[in-house]
Amino acid sequence: MNVFCYPRVLSSVAVCNVLGVESASVPSFGVRARVPLANGRVDRTEVDMQLGTLLIEAKLTESNFQQKIKSVVEGYRDFDVAFSRDELPQTDDVYLSYQLIRNVLAAFANGCSFCVILDERRPDLREQWFDVIRAIRIHDLRLRCKVLTWQELAEVLPGKLRDFLEEKYGISSGQQAVASARE
Numbered sequence: 001m002n003v004f005c006y007p008r009v010l011s012s013v014a015v016c017n018v019l020g021v022e023s024a025s026v027p028s029f030g031v032r033a034r035v036p037l038a039n040g041r042v043d044r045t046e047v048d049m050q051l052g053t054l055l056i057e058a059k060l061t062e063s064n065f066q067q068k069i070k071s072v073v074e075g076y077r078d079f080d081v082a083f084s085r086d087e088l089p090q091t092d093d094v095y096l097s098y099q100l101i102r103n104v105l106a107a108f109a110n111g112c113s114f115c116v117i118l119d120e121r122r123p124d125l126r127e128q129w130f131d132v133i134r135a136i137r138i139h140d141l142r143l144r145c146k147v148l149t150w151q152e153l154a155e156v157l158p159g160k161l162r163d164f165l166e167e168k169y170g171i172s173s174g175q176q177a178v179a180s181a182r183e
Helices: 013-019 098-110 123-134 139-143 150-154 159-169 174-182
Strands: 027-032 046-051 054-058 067-069 094-096 113-118 145-149
Touching (some): 098 113, 098 139, 145 150, 150 159
Parallel strands (some): 113 145
């Protein structure tokens, strides 16, 4: 998430366009989404970042989207409104991709959009995301949910930031891959 702290990165029209946010949005990190629970309370977990009306879950080094026992997930007020529970990825005891389910519910409750940013070298995470998207019942909510890869984002980032992502995480933008192929 430190990518979004880089000077002027969020004043870049190209970056804002890729994210689908207004230029010069100010990021908020570790935002309490306050997803409503059926018992009248709200969830205390956090969304990685919020930019305007966009909630973002960023996966770079984590291996999965976590899982949660079914009774907890089914305790969200809008769970059955937003999702076809039988279509969600699950075992007998848990729902898989819990962070994605919770963040989609946060977007629904707060009238926001939701984006998951992941590494294109992790097709398993992309498939997990699509498994959750397929279970969303509300067309408008499904349209407000998207996926972006770190590689796609890297294409519009300043050169020094692209270099940092390449050096630290091995993330290359399409521009870097083309340049490497020419060498």
